[in-house]
Amino acid sequence: MTQIPFAEMEGISKSFSGNQVLKNVNFSINKGEVHALVGENGAGKSTLIKVLTGIHKRDDGTVKINGKEVHFTHPKDAEQQGIMVIHQELNIIPHLTVTENMFLGNNITYGKTGILNTGKMRRQCKINLEMLGVSNISPDDIAGELSVGKQQMIEIARAVSTNAELIVMDEPTAALTDREIESLFEVVESLKKQNVAVIYISHRMEEIFRICDRITVLRDGQYIGTENVTDVDFDAIVRMMVGRELGGRFPERDHSGGDVIFEVENLAGKGLFEDVSFSVKEGEILGVAGLMGAGRSEIMETIFGYATKQHGNIRLNGKELAIKHPSDAIKAGIGFITEDRKSKGLLTDFSIGDNIALTNMGSISSNGIILANKEHRLIAELMDRLTVKATGANQETKSLSGGNQQKVVIAKWLGIEPKLLILDEPTRGVDVGAKKEIYNIMNELTKNGVAIVMVSSELPEVLGVSDRIMVIHEGRIANILDQDEADQEKIMTAAAGGE
Amino acid sequence: MSWKESLFKDFSKLGPLIGLIIMVIFLGFMSDAFFTLDNIFNLLRQISVNALIAFGMTFVILTAGIDLSVGSLLALGSALTAGLLTSEMDPLLAVLLGLLIGFGLGAINGLIITKGKVAPFIATLATMTIYRGATLVYTDGMPITGLSDSFAFEMIGGGYVFGVPFPAILMLVVFLILFFVLNKTVFGRQVYAVGGNEEVSVLSGIKADRVKIWVYSLTGMLSVLAGMILTSRLNSAQPTAGEMFELDAIAAVVIGGTSLMGGRGRITGTLIGALIIGVIDNGLNLMNVSSFYQQIVKGGVILLAVLLDRKSNK
Numbered sequence: 001m002t003q004i005p006f007a008e009m010e011g012i013s014k015s016f017s018g019n020q021v022l023k024n025v026n027f028s029i030n031k032g033e034v035h036a037l038v039g040e041n042g043a044g045k046s047t048l049i050k051v052l053t054g055i056h057k058r059d060d061g062t063v064k065i066n067g068k069e070v071h072f073t074h075p076k077d078a079e080q081q082g083i084m085v086i087h088q089e090l091n092i093i094p095h096l097t098v099t100e101n102m103f104l105g106n107n108i109t110y111g112k113t114g115i116l117n118t119g120k121m122r123r124q125c126k127i128n129l130e131m132l133g134v135s136n137i138s139p140d141d142i143a144g145e146l147s148v149g150k151q152q153m154i155e156i157a158r159a160v161s162t163n164a165e166l167i168v169m170d171e172p173t174a175a176l177t178d179r180e181i182e183s184l185f186e187v188v189e190s191l192k193k194q195n196v197a198v199i200y201i202s203h204r205m206e207e208i209f210r211i212c213d214r215i216t217v218l219r220d221g222q223y224i225g226t227e228n229v230t231d232v233d234f235d236a237i238v239r240m241m242v243g244r245e246l247g248g249r250f251p252e253r254d255h256s257g258g259d260v261i262f263e264v265e266n267l268a269g270k271g272l273f274e275d276v277s278f279s280v281k282e283g284e285i286l287g288v289a290g291l292m293g294a295g296r297s298e299i300m301e302t303i304f305g306y307a308t309k310q311h312g313n314i315r316l317n318g319k320e321l322a323i324k325h326p327s328d329a330i331k332a333g334i335g336f337i338t339e340d341r342k343s344k345g346l347l348t349d350f351s352i353g354d355n356i357a358l359t360n361m362g363s364i365s366s367n368g369i370i371l372a373n374k375e376h377r378l379i380a381e382l383m384d385r386l387t388v389k390a391t392g393a394n395q396e397t398k399s400l401s402g403g404n405q406q407k408v409v410i411a412k413w414l415g416i417e418p419k420l421l422i423l424d425e426p427t428r429g430v431d432v433g434a435k436k437e438i439y440n441i442m443n444e445l446t447k448n449g450v451a452i453v454m455v456s457s458e459l460p461e462v463l464g465v466s467d468r469i470m471v472i473h474e475g476r477i478a479n480i481l482d483q484d485e486a487d488q489e490k491i492m493t494a495a496a497g498g499e
Numbered sequence: 500m501s502w503k504e505s506l507f508k509d510f511s512k513l514g515p516l517i518g519l520i521i522m523v524i525f526l527g528f529m530s531d532a533f534f535t536l537d538n539i540f541n542l543l544r545q546i547s548v549n550a551l552i553a554f555g556m557t558f559v560i561l562t563a564g565i566d567l568s569v570g571s572l573l574a575l576g577s578a579l580t581a582g583l584l585t586s587e588m589d590p591l592l593a594v595l596l597g598l599l600i601g602f603g604l605g606a607i608n609g610l611i612i613t614k615g616k617v618a619p620f621i622a623t624l625a626t627m628t629i630y631r632g633a634t635l636v637y638t639d640g641m642p643i644t645g646l647s648d649s650f651a652f653e654m655i656g657g658g659y660v661f662g663v664p665f666p667a668i669l670m671l672v673v674f675l676i677l678f679f680v681l682n683k684t685v686f687g688r689q690v691y692a693v694g695g696n697e698e699v700s701v702l703s704g705i706k707a708d709r710v711k712i713w714v715y716s717l718t719g720m721l722s723v724l725a726g727m728i729l730t731s732r733l734n735s736a737q738p739t740a741g742e743m744f745e746l747d748a749i750a751a752v753v754i755g756g757t758s759l760m761g762g763r764g765r766i767t768g769t770l771i772g773a774l775i776i777g778v779i780d781n782g783l784n785l786m787n788v789s790s791f792y793q794q795i796v797k798g799g800v801i802l803l804a805v806l807l808d809r810k811s812n813k
Contacts, residue, residue: 326701350692
């Protein structure tokens with residue numbers, strides 16, 4: 001006889017203004033289980049969670065908690081039943097202390113006086129953190145000064161302290177360092193032991209296979225299936241998500257590059273990195289690996305002129321470049337796809353067309369006046385080349401899926417016909433299908449002689465895509481490996497500061 | 500986008516215009532004097548000053564900035580121009596120099612904001628006080644009179660071309676130029692982009708600091724141009740000229756649907772906003788409503804416009 005699941009959803013359907021986003025979806029989770037919810041962007045994962053927590057009202061189907069049907073109308077109802085959601089965007093108020101954040105809206109007071117019992121809250125905060133095995137956060141720390149990983153621990157501790165029986169984690173590792181990911185996994189393990197159920201939403205398959213017990217796959221709002229992690233492999237899950245054979249995870253590529261076209265010599269940025277020298281060949285992909293905070297993004301921002309360099313030389317095609325502003329880099333033929341798409345890559349309130357035009361003003365204008373014909377042609381051509389899925393060039397980019405947003409960002413840089421393209425975490429928050437498309441675009445570019453520098457925190461990606469791999473450790477180059485001699489272990493050793 | 504949605508979008512864009520039309524029809528019924536040519540020309544001349552400042556303010560607000568110094572800048576620019584005129588300088592040259600001074604005073608705002616990294620609200624609050632003080636020092640607190648009997652200078656505020664008041668024509672010409680700049684030029688795009696997200700703009704190769712210095716300079720120049728209309732009509736420069744003008748200018752921009760967060764808005768909206776404020780003032784005057792009540796009505800209209808805008812953006 002099987003136990004009653006903690007939460008059980010059956011035949012859930014939901015549509016928004018005639019657009020059906022969930023069709024007859026089933027999902028159940030037991031106490032003490034870690035259950036992965038996967039699917040491409042737009043598959044309906046978030047909607048399903050919102051139906052579970054009462055943010056959206058279901059059109060059809062049943063939701064049972066502990067075997068009893070429930071009709072939540074507000075997230076508070078779900079919280080009372082022990083369901084807590086930790087969103088990707090954390091609910092942390094940066095200038096308040098850890099304790100204040102933990103008891104936000106839930107303050108302990110002396111009776112009904114409204115006077116805060118700060119001592120009790122501090123002690124309770126400490127107990128909550130210790131329960132998770134977290135000892136390096138003090139209740140008096142200012143939350144905003146802590147790393148994202150620690151902030152997340154505060155949220156988890158808050159969830160646990162309210163006696164949560166089910167915690168939903170939405171892309172919890174997206175902004176964490178490797179070490180923080182490890183401690184998150186330890187916390188998940190300890191939650192499991194306390195019989196807490198965890199719904200784990202992530203694009204990162206390695207993590208899912210490591211910590212989850214079962215996987216439920218959604219595709220286009222439909223329930224595809226639930227599998228035990230031990231019964232399936234990576235390819236099987238991807239097939240379920242995408243609905244077709246994707247082929248290899250990474251496209252084949254020819255690793256032989258041409259002549260060196262881009263050189264960096266003794267580059268240093270104040271207090272962030274120094275002694276950085278490397279070169280990239282025509283048609284080559286140089287992968288850049290390293291722990292979060294090692295200085296990879298800072299090096300790229302400095303090359304691009306967004307951060308000031310202390311000293312060092314940058315040469316493209318043997319010509320010395322004096323880059324003081326991103327506009328200088330763009331003029332020289334360097335494109336930069338930033339790590340943080342929403343705050344640094346896209347004008348999210350603006351249309352696809354406006355975003356693409358932004359970097360290409362020079363080629364679509366004459367004497368400062370925009371030539372509408374040229375502009376429309378360029379935008380249509382680039383949208384077509386990158387197969388951006390949208391209603392048209394006028395669609396606002398914030399309404400696009402992660403993968404399509406990233407394609408728009410790439411499109412805006414292809415317009416300048418770059419000789420060197422820097423991509424910082426190009427596939428973060430992008431689903432499996434779109435990932436492969438992005439790798440294909442990179443391959444097509446290198447075939448035409450473009451040199452690519454790709455920063456990535458996903459080791460399989462670095463290994464699968466790069467021709468050479470540069471590993472950064474604490475602001476210095478720890479090693480540069482050829483594709484055929486590199487493996488995960490060598491990269492990790494170098495990234496961690498080993499020999 | 501379905502036709503229903505696009506229709507709705509167009510209507511929400513036209514919101515302020517519909518409001519204006521309703522008000523005009525209403526006032527036409529309430530007062531016989533409203534639809535006379537004299538009154539309409541008078542109205543256009545009255546709003547020209549606010550409209551010119553508000554055009555500049557539109558650019559500033561599109562970059563997510565604000566300029567509180569426009570009124571004081573107007574006074575200082577006007578006083579200095581008047582000073583030049585009394586020194587027997589060629590009036591045309593004095594006007595050009597005056598505009599250049601306005602441009603420079605605006606550029607100072609822009610430099611403090613970009614190079615000094617001071618929030619626009621604070622920076623222009625400070626220069627608002629400084630420019631007003633400088634005006635009082637320069638004029639010794641007294642109006643500068645006896646400027647010029649040159650036809651050209653009198654023309655600016657009081658002239659007519661084919662029966663149409665010159666300030667109204669000036670306003671329309673400036674509007675057309677700025678409409679073109681904002682919608683059809685690289686600079687216009689950059690103004691929107693910087694207001695949309697400065698970081699993204701810079702990373703896309705836009706020199707955001709330069710764009711901002713330009714919009715404050717433009718606003719400075721337009722404020723002094725507006726000041727010349729006043730100076731020319733009164734044939735004197737008042738040290739207290741332009742007090743509270745910043746509020747009417749900001750109101751015109753906001754009524755016109757431009758977002759104070761930057762990146763979203765249209766200069767056509769600002770023209771309509773300035774017309775709405777002008778029609779309220781003019782209409783209530785014709786109806787002999789006390790100026791005390793006028794302020795309440797004006798504030799109410801601003802609130803209504805913003806509330807409707809909020810609704811249509813949801």
